[in-house]
Amino acid sequence: MKNIVVFASGGGSNFEAIAAHCKSGDINGRIVLLVASKPGIGAIEKAGKYGIPVFIGNPAPTALWQCKPDLICLAGYLKMIPQEILDICPVMNIHPALLPAFGGKGMYGHYVHEAVLAAGEKKSGATVHFIDGEYDKGQIILQREVPVLPGDTPDALAARVLKVEHEIYPEAVKQFCNK
Numbered sequence: 648m649k650n651i652v653v654f655a656s657g658g659g660s661n662f663e664a665i666a667a668h669c670k671s672g673d674i675n676g677r678i679v680l681l682v683a684s685k686p687g688i689g690a691i692e693k694a695g696k697y698g699i700p701v702f703i704g705n706p707a708p709t710a711l712w713q714c715k716p717d718l719i720c721l722a723g724y725l726k727m728i729p730q731e732i733l734d735i736c737p738v739m740n741i742h743p744a745l746l747p748a749f750g751g752k753g754m755y756g757h758y759v760h761e762a763v764l765a766a767g768e769k770k771s772g773a774t775v776h777f778i779d780g781e782y783d784k785g786q787i788i789l790q791r792e793v794p795v796l797p798g799d800t801p802d803a804l805a806a807r808v809l810k811v812e813h814e815i816y817p818e819a820v821k822q823f824c825n826k
């Protein structure tokens with residue numbers, strides 16, 4: 648049974664997707680801690696539903712290390728992860744585009760979907776990748792495409808991509824934990 652720590656800064660729907668797959672036994676892992684970048688985010692309420700402890704703020708690497716994590720999952724986490732945390736265990740991230748395209752500093756949330764639409768792309772999608780210290784770089788683990796439809800707004804595209812995120816992130820975590 649692998650120990651997973653999830654970092655979130657927003658609604659926490661990706662966090663919840665992973666938590667649900669752990670609870671069902673699909674993933675041979677348990678989320679031992681949610682790190683929330685600030686109070687009042689939706690991810691904190693979701694952690695309560697699953698009985699997952701919450702740490703709010705920037706965790707000291709030693710405090711994280713005590714959780715003995717086998718895997719850290721960034722799920723809508725908007726801050727850089729310091730190298731001493733990257734040194735603890737592998738760190739995964741979910742990005743709402745087909746990296747390496749539409750990645751890098753400033754490319755998050757609706758900015759990504761606005762850029763995809765402005766570029767006239769016919770497809771987009773989501774990427775799960777390992778973090779190696781630079782924004783949205785690191786080995787790609789899983790990607791899945793979605794079509795860009797005529798008349799798409801950033802919100803419509805974001806919703807279509809988010810649905811796929813909830814499929815591939817638990818799948819990537821499962822491949823890591825169940826091997």
Ligand code: GRF
Binds near residue numbers: 655658722723724756
């Ligand atoms: C997702 O779109 C993810 O791709 C991006 O931030 C958003 C997080 O959403 N990194 P949620 O907090 O998991 O609902």
